Amino acid sequence: MFNTMNKNNLYETLMNHRSIRSYTDQKVSEEELTLIMNSVQAAPSSINGQQVSVISIEDRQTKEKIAELTGNQPWVAQAPVFLLFCADFFRAKIAAELNEEQLVITESVESILVGATEVGLAMGNAIAVAESLDLGIVPIGGVRNQPIELIELLDIPEYVFPVSGLVVGHPADLSAKKPRLPQKAIWHKERYDTNLEGLIKEYDQTISSYMDKRTNGKETRGWSQEVSSFYNHIYFPEVRKMLEQQGFDFK
Known part of the structure; x- marks a missing residue:
């Protein structure tokens, strides 16, 4: 076994x-x-x-x-x-x-x-x-x-x-290896726990230290800064047009 x-x-x-x-x-x-x-x-x-x-x-x-x-x-x-x-x-x-x-x-x-x-x-x-x-x-x-x-x-x-x-x-x-979020931030037992701000702040510090070491001080942004910079705009704007061209119609 x-x-x-x-x-x-x-x-x-x-x-x-x-x-x-x-x-x-x-x-x-x-x-x-x-x-x-x-x-x-x-x-x-x-x-x-x-x-x-x-x-x-x-x-x-x-x-x-x-x-x-x-x-x-x-x-x-x-x-x-x-x-x-x-x-x-x-x-x-x-x-x-x-x-x-x-x-x-x-x-x-x-x-x-x-x-x-x-x-x-x-x-x-x-x-x-x-x-x-x-x-x-x-x-x-x-x-x-x-x-x-x-x-x-x-x-x-x-x-x-x-x-x-x-x-x-x-x-x-x-x-x-890039450090991952604290497991408590992604493993919710029985119900979704929305009290995540502290865990994200903790992870920001972890990623900031990782990036500082990896880039010799050239990059020190944390996880929340990195994610926010991507998700503040639609970075692949052709996807909807492509799907419609390929026959996927969501009207």
């Missing part, structure tokens, strides 16, 4: 997660990519709809263009593989046509929630397997920065939209 007091290999892999933004020239093997993709398909799926597709890109020029579209993130081009995770209802459209049914779910925001949830579950599996193989990764939310251009670049059909990218490669160096 598994003793929860003893950490197993999976737990250690998950707890050692960090985002890697510097990679060697060593290729990711086809076998390693297959293991990652096997784990993607093994993820839980609502109604067994399997609303996830992954486009793997290894071509240097294509990765350079994606790096530009995602906000000039050089590690996208540097790493040997870029995986684009998409929510996919195109297969559901084909299923509907085969059965002379109408695809109506894409007229509800539920389709976005289902698709994004399934991408998150699948990407979590992919990250865990990649890191268990001693590969480095970094998720790229910037695929939603200029999503229409990305859709055109990769010939993505209707009823499919990019949710997140994943850089995969062999780390050139290991980043420091």
Whole structure:
């Protein structure tokens, strides 16, 4: 029987997660990519709809263009593989046509929630397997920065939209682990506890010290300052237009 007091290999892999933004020239093997993709398909799926597709890109020029579209993130081009995770209802459209049914779910925001949830579950599996193989990764939310251009670049059909990218490669160096919020701030027992201000202030100090050390004093902002600077505007304004273009109508 598994003793929860003893950490197993999976737990250690998950707890050692960090985002890697510097990679060697060593290729990711086809076998390693297959293991990652096997784990993607093994993820839980609502109604067994399997609303996830992954486009793997290894071509240097294509990765350079994606790096530009995602906000000039050089590690996208540097790493040997870029995986684009998409929510996919195109297969559901084909299923509907085969059965002379109408695809109506894409007229509800539920389709976005289902698709994004399934991408998150699948990407979590992919990250865990990649890191268990001693590969480095970094998720790229910037695929939603200029999503229409990305859709055109990769010939993505209707009823499919990019949710997140994943850089995969062999780390050139290991980043420091970023401290997380105090567990009490995210683990609510029986009822949601809204008394969080003190915990957030505490975490601000932790992140400020971490950033000060990481940047040699160039950056000392806390967590609340960082989050506030992102969420005071819509930083990916093309998402709604992209979803409408791809056939998702929430009127």
